[in-house]
Amino acid sequence: MEIQSIGQAIFDLFFPRRCLNCDAIISFDNPLCIPCAANLPYTHWHLDKENPAYTKLKKLCNLSSAHSFLYFQHNNVTQKLLHHLKYLNHPEIGILLADKAKSELDLSKFDGIIPVPIHPKKEKKRGYNQVVPYAKTLAEHFEIPLREDILIRKENNPSQILKNRSKRLTTLQTAFGLTNQPIEGHFLLMDDVLTTGATISTCVNLIHTEYPEAKISVMTIAFAQ
Ligand SMILES: [Zn+2]
Incomplete structure (x- = not known):
């Protein structure tokens, strides 16, 4: 056994890695134990166009x-x-998660993936936009461009939670902007969670004010029930 792996073994003995869902001790480099990884709550909505995400967003x-x-x-x-x-x-x-998603999807028809941006200050603090590792992995797998140069986040609103719904929507409408990159074709807008749909629909509507012919589809890692 190499010295480094002996060190790791001793470290694991005192600080065992645990499944972040059920707390079971795991010995490999994975956030979940095997049963938890095998039982992720998949929607399988790729088989159903009229799924709850589409139904929610098409009203907006x-x-x-x-x-x-x-x-x-x-x-x-x-x-x-x-x-x-x-x-x-x-x-x-x-x-x-993207590695798991890519086996059930075919994104090769899209002209690019547009991640919903977070404010640069937040991105600097966090180190990355949380949807980008997912979006980038899928873009590379399907050999389509990851377009981080289309949408920008203009305002940082940490106190959004305190505002009422209409104020929040007005704030959202001014929170995003477009660069001068032309948008032609069919793009996939990607975010981490779909909750009310306010953020995503704001981005889609913003793109359509400048580029009414652009086709936009939406994908999120998760759907809040
Ligand atoms: Zn587990």
């Missing part, structure tokens, strides 16, 4: 299709994975 904006990969509920495995991805510096969780 003009889109071609929508898909969410996992169900998100309070305290479920998806919530824990996304919490680690977003707040605890685990971008590899996005890559892992």
Whole structure:
């Protein structure tokens, strides 16, 4: 046994790695134990165009299709994975989820993936935009461009939670902007969680004000029930 692996073995003995969902001790480099990884709450909505994500968003904006990969509920495995991805510096969780998603999807028809941007200050603090590891892995796999140069986040609103719904929507409408990159073709807008649909529909509507002919589909890692 190499000295480094002896050191790792001793470290693991005192600080065992645990499944972030069920707390079982795990001995390999994976955030979940084998049963938890095998029982992710998949939506399988790629088989159903009229799925709940599409039904929710089509009332708010003009889109071609929508898909969410996992169900998100309070305290479920998806919530824990996304919490680690977003707040605890685990971008590899996005890559892992994209690796699972790519076997059920075909994104090769899209002209690019547009990640919903976060404010540069937040991105600097977090180290990355939480949807990008997922989006980038899928873009590379399907050999389509990752277009981080289309949408920009203009305002940082940490106190959004305190505002009422109409104020929040007005704030959202001014929070995003477009660069001068032309948008032609069919793009996939990607975000981490679909909750009310306000953020995503704001982005879709913004793109359509400048580029009404552009086709936009939406994909999120998770759908909040
Ligand atoms: Zn587990």
